[in-house]
Amino acid sequence: MAETSLFQNALKQFNKAADVMDLSQSMRQVLSFPKRELTVNFPVRMDNGEIRVFTGHRVQHNVARGPAKGGIRYHQNVTLDEVKALAFWMTWKCAVVGIPYGGGKGGVCVNPQELSINEIERLSRRYFSEIQIIIGEGEDIPAPDVNTNAQIMAWYMDTYSMNIGHSVLGIVTGKPLEIGGSKGRTEATGRGVRVVAEEALRYKDMDPKKAKVAVQGFGNVGSYAAKLIAEEMGSRVVGLSDVSGGLYNPDGFDIDDLMAYRDQNNGVIEGYPKGQKISNEDLLSLDVDILVPAALENAITEKNARNVRAKIVVEGANGPMTPEAEDMILANNIFVVPDFLANAGGVTVSYFEWVQGLQHYFWDVEDVRRALHKIMKEAFGSVISTMNKYSIDMRTAAYVDAIEKVALATKLRGIYP
Numbered sequence: 243m244a245e246t247s248l249f250q251n252a253l254k255q256f257n258k259a260a261d262v263m264d265l266s267q268s269m270r271q272v273l274s275f276p277k278r279e280l281t282v283n284f285p286v287r288m289d290n291g292e293i294r295v296f297t298g299h300r301v302q303h304n305v306a307r308g309p310a311k312g313g314i315r316y317h318q319n320v321t322l323d324e325v326k327a328l329a330f331w332m333t334w335k336c337a338v339v340g341i342p343y344g345g346g347k348g349g350v351c352v353n354p355q356e357l358s359i360n361e362i363e364r365l366s367r368r369y370f371s372e373i374q375i376i377i378g379e380g381e382d383i384p385a386p387d388v389n390t391n392a393q394i395m396a397w398y399m400d401t402y403s404m405n406i407g408h409s410v411l412g413i414v415t416g417k418p419l420e421i422g423g424s425k426g427r428t429e430a431t432g433r434g435v436r437v438v439a440e441e442a443l444r445y446k447d448m449d450p451k452k453a454k455v456a457v458q459g460f461g462n463v464g465s466y467a468a469k470l471i472a473e474e475m476g477s478r479v480v481g482l483s484d485v486s487g488g489l490y491n492p493d494g495f496d497i498d499d500l501m502a503y504r505d506q507n508n509g510v511i512e513g514y515p516k517g518q519k520i521s522n523e524d525l526l527s528l529d530v531d532i533l534v535p536a537a538l539e540n541a542i543t544e545k546n547a548r549n550v551r552a553k554i555v556v557e558g559a560n561g562p563m564t565p566e567a568e569d570m571i572l573a574n575n576i577f578v579v580p581d582f583l584a585n586a587g588g589v590t591v592s593y594f595e596w597v598q599g600l601q602h603y604f605w606d607v608e609d610v611r612r613a614l615h616k617i618m619k620e621a622f623g624s625v626i627s628t629m630n631k632y633s634i635d636m637r638t639a640a641y642v643d644a645i646e647k648v649a650l651a652t653k654l655r656g657i658y659p
Protein backbone atom coordinates (compact mmCIF):
# COMPACT_ATOMS: atom_id res chain seq x y z
CA MET A 243 0.00 0.00 0.00
CA ALA A 244 1.36 3.46 -0.89
CA GLU A 245 2.43 5.61 2.06
CA THR A 246 0.07 8.51 2.73
CA SER A 247 1.70 11.80 1.81
CA LEU A 248 2.19 14.05 4.84
CA PHE A 249 2.03 17.09 2.58
CA GLN A 250 -1.30 15.93 1.10
CA ASN A 251 -2.62 15.44 4.64
CA ALA A 252 -1.52 18.97 5.52
CA LEU A 253 -3.29 20.30 2.41
CA LYS A 254 -6.49 18.52 3.48
CA GLN A 255 -6.39 20.43 6.77
CA PHE A 256 -5.69 23.69 4.92
CA ASN A 257 -8.54 23.18 2.45
CA LYS A 258 -11.00 22.46 5.25
CA ALA A 259 -10.24 25.93 6.66
CA ALA A 260 -10.15 27.52 3.19
CA ASP A 261 -13.71 26.22 2.67
CA VAL A 262 -14.86 27.81 5.94
CA MET A 263 -13.32 31.13 4.82
CA ASP A 264 -14.54 30.79 1.24
CA LEU A 265 -10.97 31.47 0.13
CA SER A 266 -10.61 32.04 -3.63
CA GLN A 267 -9.12 29.25 -5.73
CA SER A 268 -6.25 31.49 -6.79
CA MET A 269 -5.31 32.39 -3.21
CA ARG A 270 -5.50 28.69 -2.30
CA GLN A 271 -3.00 27.98 -5.04
CA VAL A 272 -0.66 30.78 -3.99
CA LEU A 273 -0.72 29.59 -0.38
CA SER A 274 -0.48 25.86 -1.12
CA PHE A 275 2.69 25.65 -3.19
CA PRO A 276 6.11 25.82 -1.54
CA LYS A 277 8.10 28.76 -2.87
CA ARG A 278 11.42 26.89 -3.03
CA GLU A 279 12.47 23.25 -2.67
CA LEU A 280 16.17 22.48 -2.60
CA THR A 281 17.53 18.93 -2.55
CA VAL A 282 21.24 18.37 -2.03
CA ASN A 283 23.26 15.16 -2.32
CA PHE A 284 26.59 15.62 -0.67
CA PRO A 285 29.62 13.52 0.30
CA VAL A 286 30.87 13.05 3.84
CA ARG A 287 34.10 11.33 4.82
CA MET A 288 33.46 8.65 7.45
CA ASP A 289 35.93 7.95 10.26
CA ASN A 290 37.17 4.85 8.43
CA GLY A 291 38.12 6.92 5.38
CA GLU A 292 35.17 5.86 3.22
CA ILE A 293 32.95 8.43 1.52
CA ARG A 294 29.16 8.26 1.97
CA VAL A 295 26.71 10.42 0.05
CA PHE A 296 23.77 11.82 2.04
CA THR A 297 20.59 13.50 0.82
CA GLY A 298 19.21 16.62 2.46
CA HIS A 299 16.48 19.13 1.74
CA ARG A 300 15.55 22.70 2.59
CA VAL A 301 12.09 23.92 1.69
CA GLN A 302 10.79 27.48 1.96
CA HIS A 303 7.05 27.34 1.85
CA ASN A 304 6.01 30.98 2.09
CA VAL A 305 7.82 34.24 2.78
CA ALA A 306 4.99 36.77 2.48
CA ARG A 307 5.23 37.79 6.16
CA GLY A 308 9.02 37.62 6.56
CA PRO A 309 12.04 35.36 6.11
CA ALA A 310 11.50 31.61 6.10
CA LYS A 311 11.96 30.05 9.55
CA GLY A 312 12.07 26.48 10.74
CA GLY A 313 14.17 23.67 12.07
CA ILE A 314 16.38 21.02 10.52
CA ARG A 315 15.95 17.36 11.43
CA TYR A 316 18.24 14.38 11.09
CA HIS A 317 16.29 11.16 10.71
CA GLN A 318 16.46 8.05 8.58
CA ASN A 319 12.88 8.59 7.33
CA VAL A 320 13.32 12.20 6.11
CA THR A 321 11.80 12.74 2.65
CA LEU A 322 11.11 15.82 0.55
CA ASP A 323 7.38 15.25 1.09
CA GLU A 324 7.84 15.35 4.86
CA VAL A 325 10.00 18.48 4.73
CA LYS A 326 7.40 20.19 2.51
CA ALA A 327 4.67 19.45 5.06
CA LEU A 328 6.83 20.65 7.94
CA ALA A 329 7.69 23.89 6.07
CA PHE A 330 3.99 24.39 5.28
CA TRP A 331 3.09 24.07 8.97
CA MET A 332 5.83 26.57 9.89
CA THR A 333 4.08 29.22 7.75
CA TRP A 334 0.86 28.81 9.74
CA LYS A 335 2.72 28.48 13.04
CA CYS A 336 4.51 31.81 12.66
CA ALA A 337 1.31 33.47 11.47
CA VAL A 338 -0.93 32.12 14.23
CA VAL A 339 1.33 33.53 16.96
CA GLY A 340 1.98 36.70 14.94
CA ILE A 341 5.76 36.59 14.58
CA PRO A 342 7.15 38.13 11.37
CA TYR A 343 8.33 35.02 9.54
CA GLY A 344 7.31 32.71 6.77
CA GLY A 345 7.74 28.95 6.88
CA GLY A 346 10.76 26.79 6.12
CA LYS A 347 12.13 23.43 7.16
CA GLY A 348 15.09 21.20 6.43
CA GLY A 349 16.12 17.63 6.90
CA VAL A 350 18.87 15.15 6.21
CA CYS A 351 18.10 11.48 5.62
CA VAL A 352 20.46 9.93 8.17
CA ASN A 353 20.27 7.89 11.35
CA PRO A 354 22.56 9.98 13.58
CA GLN A 355 22.81 7.11 16.09
CA GLU A 356 24.97 5.30 13.49
CA LEU A 357 27.45 8.19 13.17
CA SER A 358 30.27 9.31 15.47
CA ILE A 359 30.26 12.87 16.78
CA ASN A 360 33.01 13.81 14.28
CA GLU A 361 31.00 12.36 11.41
CA ILE A 362 27.94 14.34 12.52
CA GLU A 363 30.04 17.51 12.61
CA ARG A 364 31.35 16.92 9.08
CA LEU A 365 27.87 16.08 7.81
CA SER A 366 26.39 19.20 9.47
CA ARG A 367 29.03 21.56 8.08
CA ARG A 368 28.76 20.14 4.56
CA TYR A 369 24.93 20.15 4.53
CA PHE A 370 24.85 23.75 5.74
CA SER A 371 27.35 24.83 3.07
CA GLU A 372 25.21 23.10 0.45
CA ILE A 373 22.01 24.94 1.47
CA GLN A 374 23.82 28.26 1.99
CA ILE A 375 22.72 29.39 -1.48
CA ILE A 376 19.18 29.93 -0.17
CA ILE A 377 19.66 30.83 3.50
CA GLY A 378 20.64 34.07 5.22
CA GLU A 379 19.70 36.05 8.32
CA GLY A 380 17.11 37.97 6.28
CA GLU A 381 16.13 35.08 4.00
CA ASP A 382 15.83 31.82 5.88
CA ILE A 383 16.87 31.08 9.45
CA PRO A 384 17.21 27.41 10.50
CA ALA A 385 16.89 26.03 14.06
CA PRO A 386 16.89 22.65 15.86
CA ASP A 387 14.33 19.91 15.30
CA VAL A 388 14.39 16.13 15.78
CA ASN A 389 17.93 14.86 16.53
CA THR A 390 19.57 18.26 16.14
CA ASN A 391 20.65 20.48 19.03
CA ALA A 392 22.56 23.58 20.15
CA GLN A 393 25.95 22.02 19.27
CA ILE A 394 24.83 21.38 15.70
CA MET A 395 23.49 24.96 15.49
CA ALA A 396 26.95 26.15 16.62
CA TRP A 397 28.59 24.23 13.76
CA TYR A 398 26.06 25.69 11.29
CA MET A 399 26.71 29.22 12.55
CA ASP A 400 30.46 28.70 12.43
CA THR A 401 30.38 27.24 8.91
CA TYR A 402 28.29 30.11 7.57
CA SER A 403 30.37 32.72 9.41
CA MET A 404 33.65 31.27 8.08
CA ASN A 405 32.36 31.54 4.53
CA ILE A 406 31.09 35.11 5.04
CA GLY A 407 34.17 36.28 6.96
CA HIS A 408 32.58 37.44 10.23
CA SER A 409 30.25 36.06 12.92
CA VAL A 410 26.61 36.10 11.82
CA LEU A 411 24.49 35.55 14.92
CA GLY A 412 21.17 35.85 13.10
CA ILE A 413 21.81 32.97 10.70
CA VAL A 414 20.47 30.25 12.99
CA THR A 415 18.62 30.04 16.31
CA GLY A 416 18.82 27.50 19.10
CA LYS A 417 22.55 28.25 19.48
CA PRO A 418 24.49 27.76 22.72
CA LEU A 419 24.20 30.77 25.08
CA GLU A 420 27.94 31.43 24.79
CA ILE A 421 27.70 32.25 21.08
CA GLY A 422 24.47 34.21 20.85
CA GLY A 423 21.79 31.79 21.98
CA SER A 424 18.78 33.00 23.93
CA LYS A 425 18.03 32.14 27.51
CA GLY A 426 14.90 30.03 27.60
CA ARG A 427 15.16 28.62 24.03
CA THR A 428 15.89 25.02 25.02
CA GLU A 429 12.77 24.78 27.17
CA ALA A 430 10.65 27.05 24.95
CA THR A 431 8.61 24.55 22.94
CA GLY A 432 7.80 22.58 26.10
CA ARG A 433 6.94 25.81 27.89
CA GLY A 434 4.56 26.78 25.10
CA VAL A 435 2.92 23.35 25.32
CA ARG A 436 2.55 23.87 29.07
CA VAL A 437 0.87 27.28 28.55
CA VAL A 438 -1.72 25.97 26.09
CA ALA A 439 -2.28 22.82 28.18
CA GLU A 440 -3.25 25.02 31.12
CA GLU A 441 -5.42 27.22 28.91
CA ALA A 442 -7.16 24.14 27.51
CA LEU A 443 -7.89 22.81 31.00
CA ARG A 444 -9.23 26.19 32.01
CA TYR A 445 -11.40 26.32 28.88
CA LYS A 446 -12.77 22.88 29.74
CA ASP A 447 -13.34 23.84 33.40
CA MET A 448 -10.84 21.27 34.63
CA ASP A 449 -8.46 21.67 37.57
CA PRO A 450 -4.74 21.43 36.56
CA LYS A 451 -3.85 20.12 40.03
CA LYS A 452 -6.15 17.13 39.53
CA ALA A 453 -5.10 16.48 35.93
CA LYS A 454 -3.29 13.30 34.89
CA VAL A 455 -1.02 13.59 31.86
CA ALA A 456 0.73 11.25 29.43
CA VAL A 457 3.53 12.42 27.14
CA GLN A 458 4.81 10.54 24.07
CA GLY A 459 8.42 11.46 23.21
CA PHE A 460 11.00 12.43 25.82
CA GLY A 461 13.28 14.63 23.73
CA ASN A 462 13.49 18.39 23.75
CA VAL A 463 9.74 19.02 23.47
CA GLY A 464 8.34 16.10 25.47
CA SER A 465 10.72 16.29 28.42
CA TYR A 466 10.34 20.04 28.99
CA ALA A 467 6.57 19.87 28.47
CA ALA A 468 6.38 17.09 31.08
CA LYS A 469 8.67 18.94 33.49
CA LEU A 470 6.83 22.26 33.32
CA ILE A 471 3.35 20.70 33.35
CA ALA A 472 4.32 18.86 36.55
CA GLU A 473 6.32 21.64 38.22
CA GLU A 474 4.33 24.72 37.31
CA MET A 475 0.78 23.40 36.87
CA GLY A 476 0.93 20.78 39.62
CA SER A 477 -0.45 18.08 37.30
CA ARG A 478 0.62 14.44 37.61
CA VAL A 479 2.60 13.06 34.66
CA VAL A 480 1.75 9.36 34.91
CA GLY A 481 2.85 8.11 31.48
CA LEU A 482 5.94 8.77 29.36
CA SER A 483 7.54 7.13 26.35
CA ASP A 484 10.27 7.45 23.77
CA VAL A 485 11.67 5.38 20.94
CA SER A 486 12.71 2.69 23.48
CA GLY A 487 9.16 2.18 24.86
CA GLY A 488 6.98 3.58 27.64
CA LEU A 489 6.69 3.85 31.41
CA TYR A 490 3.69 4.17 33.70
CA ASN A 491 3.64 5.42 37.28
CA PRO A 492 0.22 6.25 38.79
CA ASP A 493 1.89 8.45 41.45
CA GLY A 494 3.53 10.64 38.81
CA PHE A 495 7.15 10.83 37.66
CA ASP A 496 9.94 13.02 39.01
CA ILE A 497 10.80 14.51 35.61
CA ASP A 498 14.18 16.00 36.59
CA ASP A 499 15.27 12.58 37.84
CA LEU A 500 14.12 10.94 34.62
CA MET A 501 15.85 13.58 32.46
CA ALA A 502 19.09 12.98 34.36
CA TYR A 503 18.66 9.21 33.88
CA ARG A 504 18.04 9.67 30.13
CA ASP A 505 21.12 11.85 29.75
CA GLN A 506 23.25 9.09 31.30
CA ASN A 507 21.52 6.33 29.33
CA ASN A 508 22.17 6.98 25.61
CA GLY A 509 19.28 9.46 25.47
CA VAL A 510 16.52 6.94 26.25
CA ILE A 511 14.31 6.19 29.27
CA GLU A 512 14.51 2.40 28.90
CA GLY A 513 15.41 0.68 32.16
CA TYR A 514 14.34 3.53 34.46
CA PRO A 515 13.47 1.69 37.66
CA LYS A 516 10.66 3.88 39.08
CA GLY A 517 7.87 2.93 36.68
CA GLN A 518 6.08 0.02 35.10
CA LYS A 519 7.14 -0.79 31.52
CA ILE A 520 4.41 -0.22 28.89
CA SER A 521 4.42 0.04 25.09
CA ASN A 522 4.02 3.22 23.05
CA GLU A 523 0.55 1.99 22.03
CA ASP A 524 -0.37 1.49 25.73
CA LEU A 525 0.77 5.03 26.43
CA LEU A 526 -1.61 6.48 23.84
CA SER A 527 -4.56 4.68 25.43
CA LEU A 528 -3.89 5.60 29.08
CA ASP A 529 -6.85 6.94 31.04
CA VAL A 530 -5.56 10.51 31.42
CA ASP A 531 -6.92 14.03 31.13
CA ILE A 532 -4.24 15.26 28.73
CA LEU A 533 -2.25 13.35 26.14
CA VAL A 534 0.77 15.16 24.64
CA PRO A 535 2.11 13.42 21.52
CA ALA A 536 5.60 14.97 21.29
CA ALA A 537 7.56 12.49 19.16
CA LEU A 538 7.04 12.17 15.41
CA GLU A 539 4.23 12.55 12.89
CA ASN A 540 1.41 10.03 12.36
CA ALA A 541 1.53 8.63 15.92
CA ILE A 542 -2.28 8.65 16.03
CA THR A 543 -3.91 7.09 12.98
CA GLU A 544 -7.30 5.55 12.26
CA LYS A 545 -5.85 2.27 13.58
CA ASN A 546 -5.40 3.49 17.15
CA ALA A 547 -7.49 6.70 17.38
CA ARG A 548 -10.42 4.88 18.95
CA ASN A 549 -8.17 3.78 21.84
CA VAL A 550 -7.35 7.34 22.91
CA ARG A 551 -9.07 8.00 26.23
CA ALA A 552 -7.65 11.43 27.08
CA LYS A 553 -10.09 14.32 27.30
CA ILE A 554 -7.64 16.74 25.71
CA VAL A 555 -4.84 16.15 23.18
CA VAL A 556 -2.16 18.85 23.09
CA GLU A 557 0.00 18.23 20.02
CA GLY A 558 3.64 18.87 20.92
CA ALA A 559 4.91 17.17 17.75
CA ASN A 560 4.27 18.36 14.22
CA GLY A 561 1.57 16.33 12.51
CA PRO A 562 1.11 13.62 15.17
CA MET A 563 -2.45 12.88 14.03
CA THR A 564 -3.72 12.01 10.55
CA PRO A 565 -6.88 13.81 9.32
CA GLU A 566 -8.81 10.50 9.47
CA ALA A 567 -7.71 9.94 13.07
CA GLU A 568 -8.69 13.48 13.96
CA ASP A 569 -12.22 12.92 12.65
CA MET A 570 -12.52 9.93 15.00
CA ILE A 571 -10.99 11.81 17.92
CA LEU A 572 -13.32 14.78 17.48
CA ALA A 573 -16.31 12.44 17.12
CA ASN A 574 -15.38 11.09 20.56
CA ASN A 575 -15.60 14.62 21.93
CA ILE A 576 -11.88 14.89 22.62
CA PHE A 577 -10.56 18.45 22.50
CA VAL A 578 -7.48 18.88 20.28
CA VAL A 579 -5.05 21.79 20.60
CA PRO A 580 -3.39 21.64 17.16
CA ASP A 581 0.34 21.28 16.59
CA PHE A 582 1.17 24.56 14.93
CA LEU A 583 -0.41 26.47 17.80
CA ALA A 584 0.60 24.14 20.66
CA ASN A 585 4.27 23.85 19.70
CA ALA A 586 4.81 27.45 18.56
CA GLY A 587 6.75 28.31 21.73
CA GLY A 588 10.02 27.16 20.17
CA VAL A 589 9.87 29.37 17.12
CA THR A 590 8.61 32.26 19.24
CA VAL A 591 11.73 32.18 21.40
CA SER A 592 13.77 31.60 18.24
CA TYR A 593 12.34 34.91 17.08
CA PHE A 594 13.48 36.51 20.35
CA GLU A 595 16.93 34.97 19.83
CA TRP A 596 17.14 36.31 16.28
CA VAL A 597 16.14 39.80 17.44
CA GLN A 598 18.72 39.65 20.26
CA GLY A 599 21.39 38.48 17.81
CA LEU A 600 20.64 41.24 15.31
CA GLN A 601 20.82 43.83 18.09
CA HIS A 602 23.68 42.18 20.02
CA TYR A 603 21.62 42.84 23.16
CA PHE A 604 20.52 39.92 25.33
CA TRP A 605 17.48 39.50 27.56
CA ASP A 606 16.93 38.03 31.02
CA VAL A 607 15.23 34.65 31.13
CA GLU A 608 12.26 36.18 32.98
CA ASP A 609 11.67 38.58 30.07
CA VAL A 610 11.82 35.71 27.59
CA ARG A 611 9.35 33.63 29.61
CA ARG A 612 6.96 36.52 30.19
CA ALA A 613 6.91 37.49 26.50
CA LEU A 614 6.46 33.86 25.45
CA HIS A 615 3.61 33.30 27.91
CA LYS A 616 1.78 36.39 26.65
CA ILE A 617 2.08 35.42 22.98
CA MET A 618 0.96 31.81 23.56
CA LYS A 619 -1.97 32.80 25.76
CA GLU A 620 -3.19 35.47 23.36
CA ALA A 621 -2.89 33.17 20.34
CA PHE A 622 -4.82 30.46 22.19
CA GLY A 623 -7.58 32.97 23.07
CA SER A 624 -7.79 34.27 19.53
CA VAL A 625 -8.10 30.78 18.05
CA ILE A 626 -10.79 29.88 20.61
CA SER A 627 -12.80 32.96 19.52
CA THR A 628 -12.51 31.93 15.87
CA MET A 629 -13.49 28.36 16.79
CA ASN A 630 -16.62 29.56 18.54
CA LYS A 631 -17.44 32.14 15.86
CA TYR A 632 -17.57 29.54 13.09
CA SER A 633 -18.46 26.48 15.25
CA ILE A 634 -15.42 24.60 13.97
CA ASP A 635 -12.70 22.49 15.55
CA MET A 636 -9.62 24.16 16.97
CA ARG A 637 -7.21 23.09 14.21
CA THR A 638 -9.46 24.51 11.50
CA ALA A 639 -9.84 27.69 13.56
CA ALA A 640 -6.05 28.01 13.91
CA TYR A 641 -5.74 27.69 10.12
CA VAL A 642 -8.44 30.34 9.61
CA ASP A 643 -6.56 32.79 11.89
CA ALA A 644 -3.23 32.04 10.22
CA ILE A 645 -4.48 32.00 6.63
CA GLU A 646 -6.18 35.38 7.14
CA LYS A 647 -2.82 36.91 8.10
CA VAL A 648 -0.82 35.34 5.27
CA ALA A 649 -3.51 36.07 2.66
CA LEU A 650 -3.66 39.70 3.77
CA ALA A 651 0.13 40.05 3.58
CA THR A 652 0.03 38.49 0.11
CA LYS A 653 -2.65 40.95 -1.03
CA LEU A 654 -0.88 43.94 0.49
CA ARG A 655 2.29 42.98 -1.33
CA GLY A 656 0.44 43.19 -4.61
CA ILE A 657 -1.01 39.85 -5.54
CA TYR A 658 -4.78 40.01 -5.87
CA PRO A 659 -6.18 36.54 -6.36
Ligand SMILES: NC(=O)C1=CN([C@@H]2O[C@H](COP(=O)(O)OP(=O)(O)OC[C@H]3O[C@@H](n4cnc5c(N)ncnc54)[C@H](O)[C@@H]3O)[C@@H](O)[C@H]2O)C=CC1
Binds near residue numbers: 386388389538559560
Ligand atom coordinates in the same frame (compact mmCIF):
# COMPACT_ATOMS: atom_id res chain seq x y z
N1 LIG B 1 12.69 21.17 19.05
C1 LIG B 1 11.78 22.12 18.84
O1 LIG B 1 11.96 23.27 19.24
C2 LIG B 1 10.49 21.80 18.17
C3 LIG B 1 10.13 20.52 17.82
N2 LIG B 1 8.88 20.28 17.33
C4 LIG B 1 8.43 18.94 16.99
O2 LIG B 1 8.34 18.16 18.18
C5 LIG B 1 8.61 16.78 17.88
C6 LIG B 1 9.75 16.29 18.74
O3 LIG B 1 10.89 17.10 18.47
P1 LIG B 1 12.11 17.22 19.48
O4 LIG B 1 11.65 17.00 20.86
O5 LIG B 1 12.84 18.45 19.12
O6 LIG B 1 13.00 15.98 19.00
P2 LIG B 1 14.07 15.16 19.83
O7 LIG B 1 14.94 14.52 18.83
O8 LIG B 1 14.66 15.99 20.90
O9 LIG B 1 13.17 14.05 20.57
C7 LIG B 1 12.36 13.15 19.87
C8 LIG B 1 11.80 12.18 20.89
O10 LIG B 1 10.86 11.32 20.25
C9 LIG B 1 11.19 9.99 20.58
N3 LIG B 1 10.73 9.09 19.53
C10 LIG B 1 11.26 8.92 18.30
N4 LIG B 1 10.57 7.98 17.64
C11 LIG B 1 9.59 7.57 18.48
C12 LIG B 1 8.56 6.61 18.38
N5 LIG B 1 8.40 5.91 17.27
N6 LIG B 1 7.72 6.45 19.44
C13 LIG B 1 7.89 7.19 20.57
N7 LIG B 1 8.84 8.11 20.72
C14 LIG B 1 9.69 8.29 19.68
C15 LIG B 1 12.69 9.97 20.75
O11 LIG B 1 13.14 8.84 21.48
C16 LIG B 1 12.86 11.28 21.51
O12 LIG B 1 12.58 11.09 22.88
C17 LIG B 1 8.85 16.75 16.37
O13 LIG B 1 7.63 16.52 15.72
C18 LIG B 1 9.34 18.16 16.07
O14 LIG B 1 9.16 18.52 14.73
C19 LIG B 1 7.97 21.28 17.18
C20 LIG B 1 8.27 22.56 17.50
C21 LIG B 1 9.60 22.93 17.93
Ligand SMILES: O=C(O)CCC(=O)C(=O)O
Binds near residue numbers: 311384387590592
Ligand atom coordinates in the same frame (compact mmCIF):
# COMPACT_ATOMS: atom_id res chain seq x y z
O1 LIG C 1 12.72 27.49 16.27
C1 LIG C 1 12.46 27.48 15.09
O2 LIG C 1 12.83 28.32 14.30
C2 LIG C 1 11.63 26.38 14.47
C3 LIG C 1 11.35 25.19 15.33
C4 LIG C 1 10.64 24.18 14.48
O3 LIG C 1 11.24 23.60 13.60
C5 LIG C 1 9.23 23.95 14.67
O4 LIG C 1 8.55 24.75 15.31
O5 LIG C 1 8.72 22.93 14.16
